[in-house]
Amino acid sequence: MTIQEEAHRMKLASPLMAASSAEERNRALAEIRDALTGHKKEIFDANRADLARADADAVSDSVKKRLRFDEKKLSSVLAGIDQVMSLPDPIGKVLLDRELDQNLELRRVRVPIGVIGVIFEARPDALVQISSLCIKSGNCAILKGGRETKETNRILFSIIKDAAVRAGLPASCLYQAEAHSEIDELLQCDRDVDLLIPRGSNAFVRYIMDHTRIPVMGHADGVCHTYVDRDADQDAALRILVDAKTQYAAACNATETVLIDRAIAGYFLPKLSRAFREEGVRVRGNQESLEALKKADFLLAEDPLMQDEDYHKEYLDLVASVKLVDGVKEAVSHINRFGSHHTDAILTENDRTAAYFLQMVDSAGVYRNCSTRFADGFRYGFGAEVGISTSKLHARGPVGMEGLMTYKYELIGHGQIVGDYADGKASFHFRDLI
Amino acid sequence: MTIQEEAHRMKLASPLMAASSAEERNRALAEIRDALTGHKKEIFDANRADLARADADAVSDSVKKRLRFDEKKLSSVLAGIDQVMSLPDPIGKVLLDRELDQNLELRRVRVPIGVIGVIFEARPDALVQISSLCIKSGNCAILKGGRETKETNRILFSIIKDAAVRAGLPASCLYQAEAHSEIDELLQCDRDVDLLIPRGSNAFVRYIMDHTRIPVMGHADGVCHTYVDRDADQDAALRILVDAKTQYAAACNATETVLIDRAIAGYFLPKLSRAFREEGVRVRGNQESLEALKKADFLLAEDPLMQDEDYHKEYLDLVASVKLVDGVKEAVSHINRFGSHHTDAILTENDRTAAYFLQMVDSAGVYRNCSTRFADGFRYGFGAEVGISTSKLHARGPVGMEGLMTYKYELIGHGQIVGDYADGKASFHFRDLI
Numbered sequence: 001m002t003i004q005e006e007a008h009r010m011k012l013a014s015p016l017m018a019a020s021s022a023e024e025r026n027r028a029l030a031e032i033r034d035a036l037t038g039h040k041k042e043i044f045d046a047n048r049a050d051l052a053r054a055d056a057d058a059v060s061d062s063v064k065k066r067l068r069f070d071e072k073k074l075s076s077v078l079a080g081i082d083q084v085m086s087l088p089d090p091i092g093k094v095l096l097d098r099e100l101d102q103n104l105e106l107r108r109v110r111v112p113i114g115v116i117g118v119i120f121e122a123r124p125d126a127l128v129q130i131s132s133l134c135i136k137s138g139n140c141a142i143l144k145g146g147r148e149t150k151e152t153n154r155i156l157f158s159i160i161k162d163a164a165v166r167a168g169l170p171a172s173c174l175y176q177a178e179a180h181s182e183i184d185e186l187l188q189c190d191r192d193v194d195l196l197i198p199r200g201s202n203a204f205v206r207y208i209m210d211h212t213r214i215p216v217m218g219h220a221d222g223v224c225h226t227y228v229d230r231d232a233d234q235d236a237a238l239r240i241l242v243d244a245k246t247q248y249a250a251a252c253n254a255t256e257t258v259l260i261d262r263a264i265a266g267y268f269l270p271k272l273s274r275a276f277r278e279e280g281v282r283v284r285g286n287q288e289s290l291e292a293l294k295k296a297d298f299l300l301a302e303d304p305l306m307q308d309e310d311y312h313k314e315y316l317d318l319v320a321s322v323k324l325v326d327g328v329k330e331a332v333s334h335i336n337r338f339g340s341h342h343t344d345a346i347l348t349e350n351d352r353t354a355a356y357f358l359q360m361v362d363s364a365g366v367y368r369n370c371s372t373r374f375a376d377g378f379r380y381g382f383g384a385e386v387g388i389s390t391s392k393l394h395a396r397g398p399v400g401m402e403g404l405m406t407y408k409y410e411l412i413g414h415g416q417i418v419g420d421y422a423d424g425k426a427s428f429h430f431r432d433l434i
Numbered sequence: 435m436t437i438q439e440e441a442h443r444m445k446l447a448s449p450l451m452a453a454s455s456a457e458e459r460n461r462a463l464a465e466i467r468d469a470l471t472g473h474k475k476e477i478f479d480a481n482r483a484d485l486a487r488a489d490a491d492a493v494s495d496s497v498k499k500r501l502r503f504d505e506k507k508l509s510s511v512l513a514g515i516d517q518v519m520s521l522p523d524p525i526g527k528v529l530l531d532r533e534l535d536q537n538l539e540l541r542r543v544r545v546p547i548g549v550i551g552v553i554f555e556a557r558p559d560a561l562v563q564i565s566s567l568c569i570k571s572g573n574c575a576i577l578k579g580g581r582e583t584k585e586t587n588r589i590l591f592s593i594i595k596d597a598a599v600r601a602g603l604p605a606s607c608l609y610q611a612e613a614h615s616e617i618d619e620l621l622q623c624d625r626d627v628d629l630l631i632p633r634g635s636n637a638f639v640r641y642i643m644d645h646t647r648i649p650v651m652g653h654a655d656g657v658c659h660t661y662v663d664r665d666a667d668q669d670a671a672l673r674i675l676v677d678a679k680t681q682y683a684a685a686c687n688a689t690e691t692v693l694i695d696r697a698i699a700g701y702f703l704p705k706l707s708r709a710f711r712e713e714g715v716r717v718r719g720n721q722e723s724l725e726a727l728k729k730a731d732f733l734l735a736e737d738p739l740m741q742d743e744d745y746h747k748e749y750l751d752l753v754a755s756v757k758l759v760d761g762v763k764e765a766v767s768h769i770n771r772f773g774s775h776h777t778d779a780i781l782t783e784n785d786r787t788a789a790y791f792l793q794m795v796d797s798a799g800v801y802r803n804c805s806t807r808f809a810d811g812f813r814y815g816f817g818a819e820v821g822i823s824t825s826k827l828h829a830r831g832p833v834g835m836e837g838l839m840t841y842k843y844e845l846i847g848h849g850q851i852v853g854d855y856a857d858g859k860a861s862f863h864f865r866d867l868i
Contacts, residue, residue, distance in 0.1 A: 015770070015794040098815055104804065106814055113826050114796065194826050209647070215827045236849035243851035336449070358844050360449040362548065370538065370847025379855070380540055380843070381532055381864035392547050392628050392840040393649045393828040406826040409814070410792050413804025415670035417677035421813070430815035 003142070003185040004192075006175045007115065010140040011192040013172035014114040018138045020169060022089035028135055028167035033081045035163040036128070039155070040074055046151040047124065054148060062250075067149050069124040069156075077128040083383055084132045090405050091138050097433040101426060103414040105433070108407050112138035114194040116404065117186050119208065121200050122146025127153050131160050131174060133384050137404040140170075142186060142193065144177040154178070187212035195404075197387050202314065217403065219390040221340035222252030223314050224372040227331040227357070229348035230263040236369065237268070237347045238275045244345070244371040246279045250316045252388060253343050253375040257311060257321040259331045265324050269296035276320070284310070285322040293322060311338040328353045332360045339363060341390050343375040343397075364390055364397035437576070437619040440609045441549065441626040444574040447606035448548040452572045454603060456523035462569050462601035467515045469597040470562070473589070474508055480585040481558065488582060503558040503586050511562040514818070518566045521817055524839050525572050531867040535860060537848040539867070542841050546572035548628040550838065551620050553642065555634050556580025561587055565594050565608060567818050571838040574604075576620060576627065578611040588612070621646035629838075631821055636748065651837065653824035655774035656686030657748050658806040661765040661791070663782035664697040670803065671702070671781045672709045678779070678805040680713045684750045686822060687777050687809040691745060691755040693765045699758050703730035710754070718744070719756040727756060745772040762787045766794045773797060775824050777809040777831075798824055798831035 001009075036043070047069040054064050096108035116139045120126045127145050134141035145153045157176040165171055177186060186193065190213040197217050198208040205220040226244050228237050244255035260268060273296040276283065282301035285293050290305055301319045311321055311334070325331045328346065335344050343365035346357040358366045365375045375398060377385025382400030389395050395403035420426040435443075470477070481503040488498050530542035550573045554560045561579050568575035579587045591610040599605055611620060620627065624647040631651050632642040639654040660678050662671050678689035694702060707730040710717065716735035719727055724739055735753045745755055745768070759765045762780070769778050777799035780791040792800045799809045809832060811819025816834030823829050829837035854860040 012767075012770070015766075015796055019793050100808075100813065100815060104808075213643070215649075215825065217827075233849065239851055240849065243853045247851070247853045247856065332449075333446075336446070359453050362449055363842065365843045365845060367845040368847065370845060370850040371852050373852035374534075374538075374845055374847075374850070375843075379534065379852070379862065381534060381862065391649065393651075396840055397843045406830055408797065409799045409809075409831045411799060411801040411804060411808055413802065413808075415667065415674065416804045416808070417673055417681070418805050418807035418813070419677045419681045422681065428813065428815065 003177055003182045004189055006172070007142060007186070007189040007192040009172045010115045010142065010175065013170040014112070014140045016170045017140050017173050018091065018112045018114070020138060022091070024168050025135055025138065026085050028164040028169050029081050029085045029132060031163035031167045032132070032160050033078055035159045036074065036078065036156070039159050040071075043069060043074070043152065043155050043159070046155040047149070049151045050149050059148070063122075063148070066121070066123045067152075069149075069152050073125050077125050080125075080129055080384070081132050084136045087136060087383055087401065090136070090401055094434065095407055099431040099433060100428050101416065102429075104416050105412045107410045107412075109410055110405050110407050113404055113406050115140045115142070115192055117142045117144070117189075117193050117196045117214070119144045119183060119186075119196070119198045119200070120146070122148035124149050124152040124156055126199075127156050128160065129384065131157075133386060133401055133404065135164060135169065135173070137401050139404050140173050142175045142177060144183060144186070147180065150178060184211070187214065190214045199387060215394075217389050217391065217394065217399065218387050219252060219340070219342060221312075221314050221390075222254070222342045223257065223312060223338065223340040224253055224255050224342050224375075225257045225259055225331075225335045225339055225344040226255045226372060227259040227325070227328070227335070227344070227346045228261060228264070228268060229328060229331075229346060229350065229353055230261040231350035231353060232264070232347040233349055233369075234264070234268055234271065238271055240345070240347060240369070240371050241272065242275050242279055244373055245276070245281055245320055246318060247371070247373050249318050251373065253372050254316070255320070255345070255372045256314050257323065257338070259323050259325050259334060261331075262324045262326055265292055269293065269298075272296070273298040279318070281318045281320055283320050283322050289322045289324050292324060314340075328357055332357060336360075336362050342388070343367065343372045345370065345372050364388070437611055437616050438623055438626075440606070441576060441620070441623040443606045444549050444576065444609060445626040447604040448546070448574045450604045451574050451607050452525065452546045452548070454572060456525070458602050459523075459569055459572065460519050462598040462603050463515050463519045463566060465597035465601045466566070466594050467512055469593045470508065470512065470590070473593050474505075477503060477508070477586065477589050477593070480589040481583070483585045484583050493582070497556075497582070500555070500557045501583050501586075503583075507559050511559050514559075514563055515566050518570045518818055521570060521835065524570070524835055528868065529841055533865040533867060534862050535850065536863075538850050539846045541844045541846075543844055544839050544841050547838055547840050549574045549576070549626055551576040551578070551623075551627050551630045551648070553578045553617060553620075553630070553632045553634070554580070556582035558583050558586040558590055560633075561590050562594065563818065565591075567820060567835055567838065569598060569603065569607070571835050573838050574607050576609045576611060578617060578620070581614065584612060618645070621648065624648045633821060649828075651823050651825065651828065651833065652821050653686060653774070653776060655746075655748050655824075656688075656776045657690050657746060657772065657774040658687055658776050658809075659691045659693055659765075659769045659773055659778040660689045660806060661693040661759070661762070661769070661778070661780045662695060662698070662702060663762060663765075663780060663784065663787055664695040665784035665787060666698070666781040667783055667803075668698070668702055668705065672705060674779075674781060674803070674805050675706065676709050676713055678807055679710070679715055679754055680752060681805070681807050683752050685807065687806050688750070689754070689779070689806045690748055691757065691772070693757050693759050693768060695765075696758045696760055699726055703727065703732075706730070707732040713752070715752045715754055717754050717756050723756045723758050726758060748774075762791055766791060770794075770796050776822070777801065777806045779804065779806050798822070
């Protein structure tokens with residue numbers, strides 16, 4: 001079957017999936033948990049094959065760490081399934097209940113989005129996590145993982161799908177795409193797929209966004225800023241900047257650009273240069289910053305001189321752009337112009353300055369006196385994360401399971417027609433019942 | 435200035451607009467109301483020029499009715515402004531307030547989307563209504579109305595914008611595009627425009643959706659169904675079908691396709707044929723329905739024989755597609771396949787059948803025993819309507835002012851870094867404060 005045919009079957013199955021009870025969906029999750037435990041030997045074997053291929057391809061250690069699926073990863077995904085099971089049922093919640101007139105009742109009811117396509121990086125634990133979230137939320141899902149873990153994905157997927165169907169969910173609740181060419185086919189399925197969630201590199205996400213009519217949730221760039229104000233607690237600022245830049249430099253929420261108030265640059269830069277040097281952070285800057293940085297003995301990156309447009313750059317590495325600014329106003333206009341509306345922080349003890357920044361920066365996350373690395377669904381207490389959105393529609397910032405939900409309006413009448421309201425024979429009284 | 439430059443200025447102004455107080459925005463609305471009253475003579479003069487041009491172009495009476503802006507329309511838009519003023523301030527509402535850890539507080543705060551482009555039909559009252567909604571919601575807006583009312587639009591816009599700026603709103607809060615060529619320019623402004631709301635014909639909305647990377651809210655097709663079940667109250671069904679088809683046939687929420695349970699077709703069709711004949715409704719159908727319709731003496735439309743694919747058709751006229759189905763299951767699968775996920779109704783006294791229909795039909799509105807024509811923001815009690823969305827993301831169905839809002843996350847810390855939580859030196863406790 002082609003992916004178009006699969007997607008169409010899934011579309012037809014999606015109302016059945018949405019109609020499944022919370023018990024059925026939790027039973028499916030329990031079956032999956034037990035089946036993963038029962039088949040762990042086959043899973044680990046498959047993963048060894050993937051890792052052997054990675055060795056042969058001389059893949060880096062940091063990537064191999066993500067590919068590995070061992071006892072520790074297994075127990076972490078099992079704990080994740082338990083957590084998803086314990087979440088309240090997202091389906092059927094009545095969000096609005098309004099009597100429009102006597103015997104004419106409007107309800108806005110939460111329902112699953114329907115058919116979701118998720119394209120994700122080579123991490124076997126991601127496959128388990130995404131399947132669990134889609135099942136719990138009553139969505140059908142087409143999954144496409146990275147090819148570096150294809151053996152592990154294949155066995156994990158077959159265990160998960162069998163268990164879900166055994167528990168009574170529709171046969172078309174889940175589908176795994178394996179060939180890379182299927183991504184382009186998936187992008188054409190705009191009649192049947194309701195939402196795409198691509199995870200991966202900027203270029204990849206941008207490609208998806210540019211080649212489909214299906215709505216896309218996610219983010220391409222993560223150009224996060226931390227602005228150190230004249231009224232910052234400078235010791236705290238150093239700790240925060242080191243964390244925001246180095247705690248996991250490849251993450252989208254790592255700070256890429258450090259903006260420093262000119263008023264304190266003379267004192268602050270030598271301290272920052274020592275802190276960054278210790279962690280191996282190399283810096284770039286425009287002409288003015290570069291002169292200040294050189295004086296303060298920073299490690300310079302290759303090609304350190306930046307033109308204006310270079311401040312759009314996301315490094316995902318131990319490299320930081322630096323710029324001196326004239327206080328919070330210039331910081332805000334730099335961020336709104338060069339940022340990606342992901343997460344941006346101000347470090348200041350001044351309440352008015354902070355309030356201005358939080359109000360004026362047009363980003364999904366606006367932070368005061370903490371690290372941009374907090375921008376994450378787990379750290380926000382959402383339990384499970386679907387992704388991080390820099391779009392302003394639907395879900396913004398870290399997205400939990402509610403990002404996989406929409407609503408429908410039910411209107412229950414007793415023969416009412418609009419003509420009577422247009423003619424003045426009847427009139428609305430709009431009484432909210434909840 | 436080009437529209438790109440205007441859009442960019444507007445983007446820079448949008449945080450200021452978002453920061454304006456509810457008092458300022460309401461004062462602007464009051465100024466607009468007073469200025470419209472004060473300048474009504476100029477407005478009516480301009481409208482007469484538009485109407486004279488329409489006469490010269492032999493525009494139809496029904497269109498001219500929409501173009502006309504007279505005392506009656508004026509008092510209706512003034513009442514609309516008063517209503518928008520009386521709505522609660524949508525900005526700044528705290529949607530989530532959670533202590534992640536001691537002294538680390540996360541807030542989800544409602545904010546305007548930013549810069550919105552609205553392209554709307556030739557109706558001067560729409561210009562006033564859309565401007566009021568954008569001002570109240572703290573959004574900057576680029577407006578493009580139909581060219582048939584360009585003189586009226588020009589004077590209305592200049593009165594509205596002057597009043598808004600006089601009341602203290604940013605100079606770039608509103609912009610009117612006048613040339614049709616500016617629409618294509620606007621579609622390119624994806625760096626500065628956050629949302630497009632096109633209103634108008636299917637083909638026009640489809641064109642917008644296909645030619646921009648800016649998110650689009652709205653609907654192209656409105657293929658609404660009414661299914662008459664074997665357990666329907668047939669007298670009520672006739673009244674509802676006549677209303678749903680004829681009360682305003684050109685509306686997107688008018689019923690296009692009538693599905694009839696085969697079990698009652700023999701009794702019901704003669705009654706329906708009389709009711710439709712009286713209102714001038716002509717029908718089309720597939721081979722089987724056509725034979726039944728002819729027997730029952732329906733008025734047939736031109737080219738009455740339909741192939742399967744023809745059931746996607748939206749008439750916006752006194753024409754209905756008819757199909758006989760084997761009960762609710764076939765009705766649901768027809769609707770999910772041929773509908774546009776807008777609004778679909780079942781007429782039945784059977785609770786189980788109704789529950790199945792409401793659950794399984796994948797549309798923004800699922801109705802029981804009332805007319806599809808109720809799908810409308812005013813009739814839902816939203817006070818003001820932005821449009822109707824058939825997308826499943828962001829807003830679905832009739833969209834009130836909340837469709838113009840998004841949120842941002844504020845995280846207020848006291849020096850917290852992620853490293854401490856990763857190392858186990860600190861841990862989250864997730865305590866909701868509201």
